[in-house]
Each structure stands twice: as C-alpha cells, then as structure tokens.
Amino acid sequence: MQAAQTERKRAEHSVVGYLTGAMSFAVAATPAVAETKKDSVTATLPTHTVTGSSGFKTDEASGGKFTAPLVDTPKSVTVIPAEVLQDTGSVTLTEALRTVPGIAFGAGEGGNPVGDRPFIRGYDAQASTFLDGLRDIGAQSREMFNVDSVEVIKGPSGAYEGRGSAGGAINIVSKTPKLEHFTEGTISVGNAAYKRATADGNYQIGEHAAFRLNAMYHDAGTPGRDVTSFSRWGIAPSIAFGLGTPTRATLSYYHLQSNDTPDTGIPYNNGTFNRRADGRPQLFAPGDGSPVDVGRNTYYGLGRDFRRDRVDMGTFSLEHDVSTALKLRNTTRIARTSQDYVWTQPDDSQGNIYYGMVWRRANTRYSVANTVANQTEATGKFETGGFKHSYAAGLEFSREHSSNDTYNVPTGSNRCPNGIGAAGGYNCTSLFNPNPNDPWTGNITLANNPAETTVRTQSAYVFDTIELSPRWQINGGLRFDRYSASATTSANAQGVRSSFSRDDNLLNYQLGLVFKPAQNGSIYVAYGTSSTPSGSVAGQGADGSALTPDRSGNRGDVLAPEKNRAYELGTKWNVLDNKLALTAAVFRIETTNARIVLQDGTAAMAGNKRVDGFELGWSGALTNKWQVFGGYTYLKSELRNNGGSGSAFGATNGTEFPNTPKSSFSLWTTYQPMPKFTLGGGAYYVSKVWGSANPANPKWVPAYWRFDAMASYRIDKHMHLQLNVQNLFDKKYYNQAYASHYASLAPGRAAILTLGIRY
Known part of the structure; x- marks a missing residue:
C-alpha cells in the first residue's frame, strides 16, 4: 500500500x-x-x-x-x-x-x-x-x-x-532532505562507451529530521570524437532538522571530481594570413572565417592533454518562521573549486592551415578559487494605508579569492618552420590527418608563478510588491553593494609583481508596473539596471574590464563599473484551465559606458552597445497526456561604439555581438499514448553565431537544427526504462565560437538507455 x-x-x-x-x-x-x-x-x-x-x-x-x-x-x-x-x-x-x-x-x-x-x-x-x-x-x-x-x-x-x-x-x-523515505537510482549505457550511474536516497531519521544522499559516477567518450573523454564522480550528503516546525536547519556538503581529455576544436579558415617565404606550396585559398572543412573525428591534441576539475562545498542554512507572515533565513557557505589543465588549441593565427599544418599551442592553467559567503534574508507581508505589501530584505557578505598559475610547456615556433612530425618535435601536425598519438616528449612543469585576485562584497537589498488594487501592482527592488577588488600579477622576468585595487559603490534597482486584465493573465512594463565592475569574474574567466591600468597608467575612470539598463514590456497568460502558460516580452538592453580602447591605445569608458529583442515562451499541458516546454528568442545586437586602436578605430562599429544568435528556438514535448508508455522529442535551432564580427577578419559558425527523441516504458511500480537519442540525425554543427582561433564541434548522435529504480 x-x-x-x-x-x-x-x-x-x-x-x-x-x-x-x-x-x-x-x-x-x-x-x-x-x-x-x-x-x-x-x-x-x-x-x-x-x-x-x-x-x-x-x-x-x-x-x-x-x-x-x-x-x-x-x-x-x-x-x-x-x-x-x-x-x-x-x-x-x-x-x-x-x-x-x-x-x-x-x-x-x-x-x-x-x-x-x-x-x-x-x-x-x-x-x-x-x-x-x-x-x-x-x-x-x-x-x-x-x-x-x-x-x-x-x-x-x-x-x-x-x-x-x-x-x-x-x-x-x-536537492534537499524531505520527510519521507525513498531510494532511487539510475544505470545508463550508450554508444561512445557511455556509462553512468546515480543514486538518490532520502531517509526520515526522526519525527522532524531527514538525511539525503546523492551520488554519481560518469564515464564516457564523445560521439564522433574518438579521443575526447569525460570521467567524473560526485557525492552530496545533506541532513536537515526541524522539518515541519518553525525552526529548520540544513547542513550539506558537495563534492565533484573530474578527469577529462578535453576537446581541441577546429580552426577557422581565416580570410587573412601570413604567407610563407620558404617555398612550401599553398593548398587552398583564404576562407570566409568559418571553421575549416575537416572530418568530424579530426583531433589536434596530444597525449599530454588533460583537464581536472574539483569542487568541495559546505553549506549551512538556518530558517525560522517568526509568524505566518515573517520568515528569517541565514545561509553560510565555504567552497573551494580548482581547475587544472593542459589543453591543445589548434592555433591558426599564422596561417599554417593554408599549408596543411596546425600549430599545437598549449593553453594551461592551475587555478584555485576559495569562497566564504554569508546571506541573511527576511521575507514577509504586511498592510499599510490600505495597500498590501509582500517584501524581501537581506544582507550578504562574501570574500572570493583566486590563484591562477600556468604550466611551462615547450611548443616550438608558431610558424611551424620545420613542418610537421619529428623534425619539429611534433609541435605541428597535419591539418587533415593529425595523430594524437605522436611521441611528443616535451617536459611539463608548473610555473609556480600565480596571479591572484581577491573580491570582497558587503551588500544590502530590499524588494516589495505593492498591491494597489485587484488589477494594479507595483514591483520594486533596490540593492547596494560595497565592492572591493584587488589583483596581483604574476612576476615578470625581473621577478617584480604589480598590484592593483579598486573600491566601488554599486547601486542598482528595478521597477515594474503590473496590470491584471483577468485573474489568469497580466501585462507588465519594467525597468532595471546592473553594474559590471572591474575584476568581477575574480580571475575565473574572461574579464572585459580587467583590474589593470591602461597604457597611460591611469587607473581612475577607466576602471569604473560598466552600467547597464533594460526596458521590458511583457504579458503572461495561464490558459486551458490554468494548465498551459504562454508568455511574450519585448526588451532593450543598453550599455552606454563600456570599456573600450581608443585610437591612441588608451582605455576609456566610452563604449556603447545595445540589444533589442523579443521572446515567446510556452510550458505546461495541451492535454492531460501532452506536455510542452520551450520558446523562441530574437536578438538584434549592435556594437554602436566599439573603439579600436590605431587604424582599427571604429572598424567594428555597427557589427553584431559575439556569441549572440539572432534567432534561437527550442521545443521539448512528451506524449503518453498508453499509461506505461511515453514518447518525447526535442527540436532546437540556433542561427549563425559570430566569434568575432570584425569585418577585417570575421570568425563565425553556421546555423543549425538539432533534433532529439525519447521513449520511456514503466516496467512496474519500481522500475522504468528510458531511451534518449540526442542529435537524432547525427548533425555536424558547432556549439561554441571563440573570438580568434577555433570553434568547438558538438557531439554526434548519442543513444543512451537508462534503467531507473525507485523504492
């Protein structure tokens, strides 16, 4: 029972x-x-x-x-x-x-x-x-x-x-502990040596306490890419006390560890390149900036390549319901994330591809990011002056510190002067037939010369929804951040490190007006802002406003936060007896003080860029057996003032944003023709994506359609089988476009069979 x-x-x-x-x-x-x-x-x-x-x-x-x-x-x-x-x-x-x-x-x-x-x-x-x-x-x-x-x-x-x-x-x-007992898990196998297992056990250990444990093991290759592989495991225990009472406490830990052979990607066929003077014949004419047309399984890496991620995170949350109208919550987290890799990039910067060669550039990193954060929130409701308020207020404090080191990897000359093979130490390989098993014998050593970044924030925020009448509401939010960032560079050849720091006060807000023409629908207009200060990625990724001075040595206004603002007009309707949600919105996002390089090579907060777009969304049930989830987005982006040093000044004005497709569409749907049998399918479209829209040397990947399929059968009350076929028609497409050298090739067709068990 x-x-x-x-x-x-x-x-x-x-x-x-x-x-x-x-x-x-x-x-x-x-x-x-x-x-x-x-x-x-x-x-x-x-x-x-x-x-x-x-x-x-x-x-x-x-x-x-x-x-x-x-x-x-x-x-x-x-x-x-x-x-x-x-x-x-x-x-x-x-x-x-x-x-x-x-x-x-x-x-x-x-x-x-x-x-x-x-x-x-x-x-x-x-x-x-x-x-x-x-x-x-x-x-x-x-x-x-x-x-x-x-x-x-x-x-x-x-x-x-x-x-x-x-x-x-x-x-x-x-996932969090619940006041119930269940044990479930999955075992999955598929092509490209796909193997995966997960376990999720939730156990009530007292009248108001529960323990939950999630675990995972994953090992797989990439369909159509024989060399790459992904191996990882993770565990996430959590325990909660006071469930179902006014005071609740949850303690959780998360660990994820991976050991992968990373993909190298495919170089672009650049429209411009450096011609050779050594008599080597040119094999084909300059291209249009799209990826080189090579086989899907072409891989430019070497056996030296690896990538290892590790995440360790502990979180403690304490909640207390003061009354039915007021709740307090405090959350503390300590986290450590490391990323360690030697990864071969197929560098095309010198035009080696036109002579049938690729330089195996080694990109390397050993990074550790440590975070300590605390957040206190109060949520509640009250009535004043005949208006109903639903509010949320909070305080946040955090410290993020990252240390980023590199490896020394000998890779020879980027011009491939000795051609491919042993003569060049296997640092250059064939464009069309590279060998990942080349006997490269270089020595890899850690540089032990890290750059460091520290970001400290103290924040306060408040949100309020005011019900003016049954048809009109105002929704507002305000946040203040005291932002402090400092950075220390790696030592130069003379052993000297440079240090930079900056403090900013960030004030952001949002305001929305909601009109309800009916109980199941709304029309709204909204305005909001955001700030992107220098060093905001804390050394963990690409930073368009790095915490360094410009060439003139001035660290003042050129390090000020970028300011962004947005306008949005939208509507939401719950139809078919509130079983299907339909949404639509038009919007504009503007950045009017983007950090750019001026003609003389100095920096200034003078850039201007804009995105106009609209979105449609749908999710829910068309019938009791037919469910849908997806949407469509159109983005018209423009770099209105993008700067540029020397003769490049203004050359990219009017071009589109990188990594911003004009059109993207997704639809996932499932249908249950029989009580134990479910069919599903997905259709995804992404239009042309620019890595760089620079007219002098564009880089881009073409548009694509991708289709998926799913079938699920419930064997009995404890077990079910599910078959997923991703990229059903084995479409060759690119899912990432880098600004300079390469694009990432997406996986081919993957067929994965999963046995699910639940008790």
Missing part, C-alpha cells in the same frame, strides 16, 4: 512539476510570502499538490528575492524543472540550458575555455551563476546529479545579484 502511494505521488509530481516548475519568463513568490492564488498554474488532473519538506508548494520559486506569484512578476525567468532535466537526459548545466532559447555558449583560450560560459541575451554570464542563491564563481563544468531545477533570470539583474551580467543570471537549485 505504501509503495503504491509513493508511486502515485511520483507520477503526480511529474505532471505538476512540469506545469508549475517550468514557467517560462516568470518566477514565483518566496515560500514565506507566497499565498494560494486563483491564478496559480496547477493541473486539474491530478488534484493533489505536492509539497516540500517544509510544507511549501512546489509551484513556487526558490530564494527570497521574488515577492509575487508567477503570473504577477514583471521579470523574464525560465525555470527548468527536474522532469525536463530527466526527460531530455541532461546531465550537465550546458545540456540543461540548451532547452532555453536566448542562451549561447562561449569558448576561450585561457581562463575557462572548456567549462561553463553561458551568454544570456548577448552578455557573458559565467560570473553570474548561483547555487541556491549564493554566487558560484569557480570555473568548472557543472553536474545535474544533485539538482532539482535551474532558474534563468533574464535581463539586467543587479537588484538581485549585485555585480553581474547585463543579460541575466542562472540559479541552480539543489
């Missing part, structure tokens, strides 16, 4: 979670503030509402900074629920985010070239990634084994996060 009830709850959670957790471009109220609203999006069948360990409904977003129900929040947010993660077979953050249009993925050469680097609405959001509401700055590739949902907040979110991207932020929501 108990097993049957557990199975029924799981089925109900699947339906309700799809309908309520996946609300695109809207976000729900904080648990302490949320009320049962008639316009909440819930399924009519089944009628049971699943609740979490603290009694809060699962149709509410995480965190305490959203003070209105889904349909009444004047902000574009997409929430990817656990059901979509499971059905699509998404096991990394990158795979999960592909279901959200308007997000592209950037590549790099140093920093974090093969880790998570999402671009939201054209702006780099690597440093705007959060875990359970706290910034997760460490460069890495994130796993989904301990994730309940992923929230994508779009548009300048300075009021939510302080320093950050103008395009938006990502918040990952972890």
